Amino acid sequence: MVDNNLEPAEFDQVEFDERMMRRALDLAARGAGNASPNPLVGAVIVNGERRIIGEGWHERYGGPHAEVNALNSAAGQDLLQATIYVTLEPCSHHGKTPPCAEAIVAAGFRRVVVAMRDPNPLVSGRGNRRLREAGIEVSVGTLEREARRLNEAYIHFITAGTPFVTIKMAQTLDGFTALPSGESRWITCESSRRRVHQLRAVYDAVMVGTRTAQIDDPSLTLRYGVAGRNPKRIVVDRHLSLPPSLRLFTDGHQDLTIVFTADSMLESTRAAELRDAGVTVFGAPPTAQGLRLPEVLRVLGENGIASLMLEGGAGIAGAFIRERLSQKLILFLAPKLFGRGFPAFAGLEVAHLSEAYGLNIQEVEPVAEDLMITAYWHKG
Numbered sequence: 534m535v536d537n538n539l540e541p542a543e544f545d546q547v548e549f550d551e552r553m554m555r556r557a558l559d560l561a562a563r564g565a566g567n568a569s570p571n572p573l574v575g576a577v578i579v580n581g582e583r584r585i586i587g588e589g590w591h592e593r594y595g596g597p598h599a600e601v602n603a604l605n606s607a608a609g610q611d612l613l614q615a616t617i618y619v620t621l622e623p624c625s626h627h628g629k630t631p632p633c634a635e636a637i638v639a640a641g642f643r644r645v646v647v648a649m650r651d652p653n654p655l656v657s658g659r660g661n662r663r664l665r666e667a668g669i670e671v672s673v674g675t676l677e678r679e680a681r682r683l684n685e686a687y688i689h690f691i692t693a694g695t696p697f698v699t700i701k702m703a704q705t706l707d708g709f710t711a712l713p714s715g716e717s718r719w720i721t722c723e724s725s726r727r728r729v730h731q732l733r734a735v736y737d738a739v740m741v742g743t744r745t746a747q748i749d750d751p752s753l754t755l756r757y758g759v760a761g762r763n764p765k766r767i768v769v770d771r772h773l774s775l776p777p778s779l780r781l782f783t784d785g786h787q788d789l790t791i792v793f794t795a796d797s798m799l800e801s802t803r804a805a806e807l808r809d810a811g812v813t814v815f816g817a818p819p820t821a822q823g824l825r826l827p828e829v830l831r832v833l834g835e836n837g838i839a840s841l842m843l844e845g846g847a848g849i850a851g852a853f854i855r856e857r858l859s860q861k862l863i864l865f866l867a868p869k870l871f872g873r874g875f876p877a878f879a880g881l882e883v884a885h886l887s888e889a890y891g892l893n894i895q896e897v898e899p900v901a902e903d904l905m906i907t908a909y910w911h912k913g
Contacts, residue, residue: 550646553577553585553618554676558648558683560590560599561620565735566761567593570839572651572687574621576603581614581643598624600633604640616644620680622651622673625660634660638667647673648680653691689860690839695830696737698859700843700850701729702877705867709874710847715748717875721867724901727757729844732863734761736842738791738833742823742849743770752780753844754789765838767791769849771823773803777810787811793829795819822880823849826858847879854878854890859910862892866904 544552554577561575568574568591576599578587587610589602597605600623607615623633623645637645645664650673651657664671681688686697703721704710711717719726733739739753746768753766766781766789773794777783781790788811796816798804804814815832817824833841843853853859864877883889891911898905 549583550618550672550675553579553616554620554646554648555679556585556588557599557618557620558676558679560588561683564591564593569594569737570687570690570837572621572684574599574619576600576620577618578603578607578610578612579616579618580610580612586610586615598633601636604636612640612642614643616646617642618646618675620648621684622647622649622656622658623660623664624651624656625663632660632663634663637664638669642669644670644672646675647671648675649673649677649684652688685860686840690834693834695827695834696838696841697861698830698841698843698853699732699736699861699863700853700859701732701863701865702845702850703729703865703867704877705869705871705874707870707872708877709871710845710877711875712871713874715875717749720869721865721903722901723757725865725867725903725905727759728900728905729865730755730757730759732842733764734759736764736840737838738765738767738840739842739844740767740769740849741844742846743768743775744848745844745846746770746775746779746781749845750779751844752784752786754784754786763789764842765789765791767793767833767841769793769824769829771795771798771819773798773801773807777806782807782810782812791815793817793824793832795824822852826852826856830858847876851878851880854881857910862906862908862910864906864908865900866906868902 557575557577561573564573571591571594575590577585580586587603587607589599589606591599600619617637623637625632625634661671661673689697705720734755741751754763755761768781770792771794791813792807793815796818799816807814817828843850892908894906894908896907
């Protein structure tokens, strides 16, 4: 549905382009959790009088792309003087759907405004070139920074071939995730817990380590009234020692569960039992501490997992940090002090300040009485 509440006043061209692209980015975000491993894309069509006459977004993987949905929304409108704003370079190849660049050319647009070039080598530069060859004015770079942030997982996945990894942790102000007894429910408030479930809804998969799976017996599904697609549930269990009674293996969502174990365990009786229950079992080379995590990420990438949220515990989170395998950290801070207990990150073993793992804090957001900190690791 076209939002005519965004009818523009008098802006210069740059301001107007940014206004329309921001609307396209807002539309693109609606596909979060459904479009992956495709990118999040939104499109807005504006006529010669600067009125929005069509808009759309990529709603689900395998479905029509944003440009096609926007064109359908503008059916019957004269597009010869129109501009289409797209958050990502229109595709120029046949995939699950026909090329969007060809649809734009056929519609007769005067101008196309693109937020960013597509890093996918099948598209990169080719879609924009096809538009220009057809005599269409193409402008690239409007709100590119915002577009890249929106599609950070897609960009990483398409360039690295492995999932974009976010470590999520909840802790007290003095850095503990549980009391010495192991009691940890609940450190954060209900609003923070609901936010975590909202995050789950937009990630392809969530992961926990062996200890967290055994102690917490998590379901890792969406609750707290959060709607959306349940993520894949990944647990690292080198020796396949986790109890078969865990929710991950018995709650009716076993088709979402993936277990990574040592290569040598793939033909074991327990592995066969897990497969019979509907669980996927993958192998990876063992290490002194667990499994070779780069291999785990490689396998996940090969299976279309573009984004991964690591939900604990301290050991596996520390391993991802030490091996520099994560890109982002989301930390929920509760206004509590334990004084002692289990730390949030284990095994970092920093001896000097110069060895500290540095972060760039992107945002600090109050969530009821807690704080949610979003940060990215320093590169290098």
